[in-house]
Amino acid sequence: MEFVILAVVIAVVVLGGLSGLVLARRRKGHAAPPAPKPDALAPPAEPQVGEDAEVPRDTPKRTVESVDLPDAGTVTVLEPEIPGVPETLPPPAIEVPEPTAGRLVRLRSRLSRSQNTLGQGLLSLLSREHLDEDTWEEIEDTLLTADVGVAPTQELVERLRTRVKVLGTRTPAELRGLLREELVHLIGTDADRSLHTHSHEERPAVVMVVGVNGTGKTTTTGKLARVLVADGRSVVLGAADTFRAAAADQLQTWGERVGARTVRGPEGGDPASVAFDAVKEGIAEGADTVLVDTAGRLHTKTGLMDELGKVKRVVEKHGPVDEVLLVLDATTGQNGLVQARVFAEVVDITGIVLTKLDGTAKGGIVVAVQRELGVPVKLVGLGEGPDDLAPFEPGAFVDALIGE
Known part of the structure; x- marks a missing residue:
């Protein structure tokens, strides 16, 4: 009985070795079949229209003799681009500035904030029926707030007090004229405000x-x-x-x-x-x-x-x-x-x-x-x-x- 079992085991081992040898020879002598190409796996292409349409395979090829060449006058020659060379920019347009005569008058609206605080504030105070000490102090405060300065403020207030007392009845037009004269006097009209920009004989x-x-x-x-x-x-x-x-x-x-x-x-x-x-x-x-x-x-x-x-x-x-x-x-x-x-x-x-x-x-x-x-x-x-x-x-x- 033991002899029979031993014989069976030997037979199994021998058969396993022979089958492995056969498989190895087959793998060595025969290469694996090539993988199919992607195109072969892809579904057939759908027909295209317009610019995407492919040229039919049976389309006759054009030769040099059959191509119509453009006329010489219609040919556009493109200049080669040189890297690193900027394009020439046109010179800026020369502007013509507006004349300076009367420019301050045209810009009068720009002084609206100063007008509300200084000019209109003073006119409002001077138009009060009774100009008591409190009112004159308010006039001084208005001038100081507008950065007129201490000495010029005192000078202007004294002149205004004197002229208002002499004037007596004060209409809006009279007050405006009075205030205008005193402010112009305070700023001064005698100074040379011209710009000395005329050239000399040999130099600017x-x-x-x-x-x-x-x-x-x-x-x-x-x-x-x-x-x-x-x-x-x-x-x-x-x-x-x-x-x-x-x-x-x-x-x-x-x-x-x-x-x-x-x-x-x-x-x-x-x-x-x-x-x-x-x-x-x-x-x-x-x-x-x-x-x-x-x-x-x-x-x-x-x-x-x-x-x-x-x-x-x-x-x-x-x-x-x-x-x-x-x-x-x-x-x-x-x-x-x-x-x-x-x-x-x-x-x-x-x-x-x-x-x-x-x-x-x-x-x-x-x-x-x-x-x-x-x-x-x-x-x-x-x-x-x-x-x-x-x-x-x-x-x-x-x-x-x-x-x-």
């Missing part, structure tokens, strides 16, 4: 524009160029504000609008050198006026103020500077007087430019800054438009304050 007039950061100095320089061009002057701009990023670009944009050339130097370069070169170019071109935009330096930085004096001395190697305009922000009020005082100690200020006068109820700063420096206000900024810089006219300014 030179105008330096100075001021602290944030007063709109570079913008004012650009607008002043428009004022001069509108009055028939040829202008060269000097971008001597080399410390503020993009200041030269900003000034050049203003100049390009009216056809004025801008002389500039490297960023962070010597401002005095740029100013000197600007005047030199103005002489070479025979320009009427050179406008030099200086850096918007803080009045508390003594070293920077000394540098401003250096710019003026270097420019004067070509000849005297005709105008030094100090740009003041009307919204700063009495703080602007501190700035004005320090700048006047460094360079001889010849005129004041008051910017942002449309956005403030402190129109009296015109009086205060003139009294502080003994220098007239020559230009006022009454908006953000390119032609919103106007020559200052006391009569038109007071008319705007007190209304019709």
